[in-house]
Amino acid sequence: MAAKQLKCRECGTEYALEALYVCSKCFGPLEVGYDHSGLEDVASVRRRIQGGPQNIWRYHDFLPLEGPQPRTRTGLPAGCTPLIRADRLAERLGLGEVWVKNDAANPTHSFKDRVVSVAATRARELGFDTLACASTGNLANSVAAHGAALGMESYVLIPADLEEQKVLATGVYGTNLVKVHGNYDDVNRLCTELSGDRDNWAFVNINMRPYYAEGSKTVAYEIAEQLGWELPDRCVVPIASGSLYTKIAKGFQEFIDVGLIDGDVPTMNGAQATGCSPVATAFADGKDFCRPVKPSTIAKSLAIGNPADGPYALDLARATGGSIDMVGDDEIRAGIRLLAETTGIFTETAGGVTTAVLRKLAESGEIGRDERVVVVITGEGLKTLDAVRDSFTAHLVDPTIESFEASFAESARV
Amino acid sequence: MSITVKLPTQLRDAAGGAASVQAEGATVGDALESVFRSHEELRDRLYMDGDLRRFVNVYLGGEDIRFLDGLQTAVPDGGELTILPAVAGG
Numbered sequence: 001m002a003a004k005q006l007k008c009r010e011c012g013t014e015y016a017l018e019a020l021y022v023c024s025k026c027f028g029p030l031e032v033g034y035d036h037s038g039l040e041d042v043a044s045v046r047r048r049i050q051g052g053p054q055n056i057w058r059y060h061d062f063l064p065l066e067g068p069q070p071r072t073r074t075g076l077p078a079g080c081t082p083l084i085r086a087d088r089l090a091e092r093l094g095l096g097e098v099w100v101k102n103d104a105a106n107p108t109h110s111f112k113d114r115v116v117s118v119a120a121t122r123a124r125e126l127g128f129d130t131l132a133c134a135s136t137g138n139l140a141n142s143v144a145a146h147g148a149a150l151g152m153e154s155y156v157l158i159p160a161d162l163e164e165q166k167v168l169a170t171g172v173y174g175t176n177l178v179k180v181h182g183n184y185d186d187v188n189r190l191c192t193e194l195s196g197d198r199d200n201w202a203f204v205n206i207n208m209r210p211y212y213a214e215g216s217k218t219v220a221y222e223i224a225e226q227l228g229w230e231l232p233d234r235c236v237v238p239i240a241s242g243s244l245y246t247k248i249a250k251g252f253q254e255f256i257d258v259g260l261i262d263g264d265v266p267t268m269n270g271a272q273a274t275g276c277s278p279v280a281t282a283f284a285d286g287k288d289f290c291r292p293v294k295p296s297t298i299a300k301s302l303a304i305g306n307p308a309d310g311p312y313a314l315d316l317a318r319a320t321g322g323s324i325d326m327v328g329d330d331e332i333r334a335g336i337r338l339l340a341e342t343t344g345i346f347t348e349t350a351g352g353v354t355t356a357v358l359r360k361l362a363e364s365g366e367i368g369r370d371e372r373v374v375v376v377i378t379g380e381g382l383k384t385l386d387a388v389r390d391s392f393t394a395h396l397v398d399p400t401i402e403s404f405e406a407s408f409a410e411s412a413r414v
Numbered sequence: 415m416s417i418t419v420k421l422p423t424q425l426r427d428a429a430g431g432a433a434s435v436q437a438e439g440a441t442v443g444d445a446l447e448s449v450f451r452s453h454e455e456l457r458d459r460l461y462m463d464g465d466l467r468r469f470v471n472v473y474l475g476g477e478d479i480r481f482l483d484g485l486q487t488a489v490p491d492g493g494e495l496t497i498l499p500a501v502a503g504g
Contacts, residue, residue, distance in 0.1 A: 306500065
């Protein structure tokens with residue numbers, strides 16, 4: 001395998017590729033380090049990817065697994081989601097070229113299937129028999145489903161006030177569903193404590209975190225491949241913990257480093273909801289760390305008040321000439337409608353945040369007309385139906401032509 | 415005044431394997447100082463330049479001390495501090 005060790009992002013201490021996630025010397029996060037020296041023959045690497053399965057395992061050379069490429073007709077293969085050219089959205093915003101990476105088209109309808117696929121597969125390699133997680137909803141869906149697909153016991157801990165759709169779409173898989181009185185950060189603290197004493201449990205976003213996070217790189221690999229092995233100029237990505245945002249950049253960088261694509265990492269724009277904006281606030285204040293907040297936003301899948309990768313997200317935004325912006329709940333609702341009306345893609349609140357930040361950047365003149373922009377839509381609108389309730393009216397008519405025609409303007413009449 | 419400080423698995427080797435240690439002090443900072451007096455190695459693991467490292471979270475009775483008064487937060491007799499690494503991604 002190309003993965004060689006776990007390495008502390010803060011102090012550089014190296015560890016074996018085990019179920020570790022934090023440096024015991026300085027508490028810094030551990031990240032997977034690779035040796036890609038076996039990938040000099042770029043043409044053959046590209047062929048291997050293109051000849052691979054239609055899911056994330058086609059990028060097996062870049063993922064932290066020991067075994068051979070996982071069998072792809074079992075489990076819940078994630079990835080290879082559509083990249084759609086959104087000309088009507090671009091036109092509405094006065095932009096030149098906008099693409100939508102629609103990660104709602106994953107098995108449990110969010111990008112979380114990418115990270116859970118990698119974490120669950122690595123967990124099995126390391127001998128764990130139980131999957132677990134702290135979740136704002138999308139991860140809950142994915143862990144419960146992967147547990148069912150792989151035949152592993154699962155425990156899913158969520159804030160008690162989560163959207164009903166996300167609760168139902170978790171419990172249906174037969175997981176041990178635990179509603180915790182508190183917000184996500186409370187749930188996460190509890191899970192961090194639980195993980196210390198349960199040796200056979202793989203908490204995908206805690207003790208499996210270094211492997212889990214690597215799954216997010218596949219979003220970048222797919223974007224590059226789908227653009228014909230080219231880079232976009234700019235990406236707009238939602239930020240909760242900051243992991244997806246930073247790993248997308250890492251994915252592009254790896255493809256650049258091995259020679260699969262030419263150019264630089266795109267300008268990276270992060271998107272947060274005003275009601276939970278610790279990273280956007282730190283960016284605006286010129287700080288390199290985030291002050292935790294108590295979330296209050298309809299974008300519950302982004303409601304992490306204490307974002308672990310916040311400092312790295314801030315570094316990335318500044319290094320690529322990007323920014324991290326925030327939008328309020330009304331802008332988020334309008335963002336959901338804008339994307340739906342111009343692309344036919346119905347996203348959850350997180351996608352509303354991302355689309356609203358795209359609009360904000362477009363309106364402020366931040367994005368040039370010559371730029372190729374990719375918007376990363378991370379989840380499905382059916383999971384947060386309340387966000388669009390009462391945002392339109394239906395015509396109620398009697399089953400007669402007169403009644404039908406009476407309720408419409410001239411144009412709909414014969 | 416006696417305070418219980420719960421340690422994460424990553425720190426227990428620096429405290430003789432204990433999952434928690436007893437501390438004394440009126441504030442979070444004082445309580446941690448009293449722990450460092452008997453377990454000096456913990457200081458470098460938790461502190462940098464006289465303050466908590468950025469990936470160290472300390473909770474008093476479940477509340478992040480950054481929502482309180484940080485290291486100056488007053489700790490009641492019998493209070494419980496929990497030290498955990500920062501990790502999230504939901």
